[in-house]
Amino acid sequence: MKRFILPVAAAALVAACSDANDPSSDTSILPDAPSEAEAPLADAALSGPSAATVRHLWAVVGQNGSLTRGSRVTGVTKLGPGQYEVTFNRSVTGCAYVATTQNAYSQALGIFTASGHLSPNGVYVETKNQGGGLTDGPFHLLVACGPLNTKFAVVGYSANLIRATSGTTLTPLGSGRYNVRFPSGIRGCAYLATVGDPGSQLVFSPSGVYTGSGPDANTVYIETKNPGGGLQDGVPFHLALICPTTAS
Structure with a gap:
């Protein structure tokens, strides 16, 4: 679960x-x-x-x-x-x-x-x-931005990884569902995400983004949903992790 x-x-x-x-x-x-x-x-x-x-x-x-x-x-x-x-x-x-x-x-x-x-x-x-x-x-x-005890990923409208901590990968799992995998363990971290344009444009979608633990110790699970609660593609988001000095 x-x-x-x-x-x-x-x-x-x-x-x-x-x-x-x-x-x-x-x-x-x-x-x-x-x-x-x-x-x-x-x-x-x-x-x-x-x-x-x-x-x-x-x-x-x-x-x-x-x-x-x-x-x-x-x-x-x-x-x-x-x-x-x-x-x-x-x-x-x-x-x-x-x-x-x-x-x-x-x-x-x-x-x-x-x-x-x-x-x-x-x-x-x-x-x-x-x-x-x-x-x-x-x-x-x-x-x-990556220094200190943060990791990050920015995902675009086409489920594409725009920028991220070095070594990070993105796997689309279906409509509005993603795994974002980092190069080291993140189980001891907090996961924060916001709907946001990867550039400087406006975001007109009223959708939301939600985080959870992924299938392994390096992965954050992401869902993007419309206001009615249905899974929705095409929602760009920014993800940041706040981690202890040594993540586990």
Whole structure:
């Protein structure tokens, strides 16, 4: 039986993010070995005094677009109703963007991500009501680029792997069902996923994405569904894993 853990993973999004003002909080975290495509990102992350100063990229944003707290965030721009761009201090075009709305808000809101519309350092975020209309809402955002204790995968509209941690593979299993297999064990990790365009386009589908344990210790099982709960193809998504320093 597959174990669906999306609510736990959503909570882990915030818990896994260290205080950006506490340089001692990440001293036990070392980056994964980067692929050739990830190397510039890893090099940028490690260009400071030591690996202990490396930070996750994350943000907690208020309904009005104000930055509540975050790490390596240089600003938040509110582009319109339910439209935001969070800008970091480095390029994030090669990363995955996962987000969740805050449950303190009065409406049940969906959230969708894409690459920045204003700069390569940005992540574009939309919050929508259940009817698909853009609606202001507070949210938490995590950007996973591979260094530190994160792994990631971005899957496109045609069930194609756009970018991912080096060595990751994607296996479509049927309508709206996938196995995403990473090169090392991920059983001790939290799985977070968000419907999101692999580039900088808008996502019009109100579909959802759901995670669970895969058939082996290296695999995350994914389902994409329409609002009625039926499995649906053609839904792009971003997947991020937050792992301990040694995954099992």
